[in-house]
Amino acid sequence: MISFKKIQISVFLILLILAVASSGCIDGMNSSEKESQEPYIITDMYCSQYSENVRCSLTYRIYNNYEIDSENVTFTISGNQIQINLPAVKIEDIEEMNWQYQSTRIELGERSLFNDSEIYFIRLENNMQDVGSFIFEDGELYSSRPVDIDGVKITTEGKKIIAIAQAGTGIDYVYTVDKENSTSSNGFDENNVYVISLPERRLDYHGLIILPRLISTHQFEIANSNELKDGIYHVRINDVEASFVIRSGNVVRIYNTGQVWALRNIN
DSSP, X not given: OOOHHHHHHHHHHHHHHHHHHHHHHHHHHHHHHHHHSOOEEEEEEEEEEETTXXXXXXXXXXXXXXXXXXXXXXXXXXTTEEEEEOOEEEOSSOOSOOEEEEEEEEEEEEXXXXXXXXXXXXXXXXXXXXXXXXXXXXXXEEEEEEOEEEXXXXXXXXXXXXXXXXXXXXXXXXXXXXXXXXXXXXXOOTTSEEEEEOEEEEEOOTTOXXXXXXXXXXXXXXXXXXXXXXXXXXXXXXXXXXXXXXXXXXXXXXXXXXXXXXXXXXO
């Protein structure tokens, strides 16, 4: 027969093992989360020509327990693809992780390296999507990036479902919402999400002072309601999303985003 003392020892050992494993797992998760967190994301990009050189400026958000090692920023140019590596160095003894904005400038090389009327796409290492592009047209340098979206509104015209994006840009001499080069997914994906990418063209303004933002709206026809099954659907334009509900071939509820539009409309 097993003695009570042996049972006590066994229970104590099991509890000790569980406590150590649990402690190690928790610490490991916190450490892993901090290490695996993407230390930066691009929020803005534009390129300029100074003298005979082309440079691109990247503005990004970064955790305050990281900093970019600016002396070791590297890039490669392969055809019209430019890949940039922003090495992030971890800063120790930071108790609380917060976002902060920083920027860096990359000298790409002489103007003669880049062909007229050819689009050069810029990608950040380990980033699945391009962060922007630039092109020389008629002697002028234009940068392209996703336009800032202030809100997305869903509306209907009969059975047509329409998404309206409210975009904010700088003065129209420098900034243009490039709807002609917008792209969209081929219908809704398996999660009922329809994605639209709406770019902005920015002229190399050579230090011109930018005035307050201009607001414009841009309309996209999404689908016909009688072709969609019952359920909730989402339309994402750049990084802003609105939703609607289909029931029996009709839009019965709409969830808009943006300060100028109601957060929720019910038809």
